[in-house]
Amino acid sequence: MRGTDEEAFRAFVTERQTVLRRRAFLLCGNWADGDELVQEALARVYVAWHRITPGAEAAYTRRTMMNVYLNDQRKRRREILTDQTPEPAVTDHDRELALTLTELLKDLPDKQRAVIVLRFWEDLTVPQIAECTGVAEGTIKSQISRALAALRDRLAEPPLTGAGAVP
Numbered sequence: 121m122r123g124t125d126e127e128a129f130r131a132f133v134t135e136r137q138t139v140l141r142r143r144a145f146l147l148c149g150n151w152a153d154g155d156e157l158v159q160e161a162l163a164r165v166y167v168a169w170h171r172i173t174p175g176a177e178a179a180y181t182r183r184t185m186m187n188v189y190l191n192d193q194r195k196r197r198r199e200i201l202t203d204q205t206p207e208p209a210v211t212d213h214d215r216e217l218a219l220t221l222t223e224l225l226k227d228l229p230d231k232q233r234a235v236i237v238l239r240f241w242e243d244l245t246v247p248q249i250a251e252c253t254g255v256a257e258g259t260i261k262s263q264i265s266r267a268l269a270a271l272r273d274r275l276a277e278p279p280l281t282g283a284g285a286v287p
Contacts, residue, residue: 129169132177133162140181146237147189149226157192161185182242183252186234193230224271232267235260 140161144154161184165172172180225233238249246264250257 125169129166136178143185143237143241146225146241147234149222157185157189160188186253190230190234224274227274228267228270232263235263236267239264
């Protein structure tokens with residue numbers, strides 16, 4: 121990479137690092153995985169920097185980040201066996217505390233989570249999301265619809281009573 125390209129890349133990263141970390145946090149659900157996602161995406165953007173059209177750096181980085189995230193999620197779907205039992209059911213007061221944006225997003229399938237972050241966090245339009253992800257607009261619309269329905273259902277769930285019993 122030439123010196124001017126490297127300077128432009130450094131300036132881009134300095135300017136956008138906060139936005140990139142927040143997007144990655146929303147996708148991954150924690151800062152550690154989010155930071156790894158940003159690092160991997162920026163490494164790929166660095167290699168391709170000379171090919172990126174001036175002014176399209178943010179869109180290229182966003183798409184790269186989404187591709188890295190979705191590819192990583194596909195790899196992680198393997199079953200992990202442990203010798204530990206699952207955590208106990210949450211209590212009523214814990215349930216209210218746990219209903220945060222991150223918790224709601226964590227329960228969505230990966231593709232739905234990605235389009236929700238792009239649509240409502242990044243404030244992209246459906247055509248922009250379709251371009252960013254390489255998926256048809258109709259599919260994006262249905263993914264957003266299903267994700268919002270799942271979030272509404274989750275928010276409408278009655279609180280648990282007792283030790284996780286349903287009345």
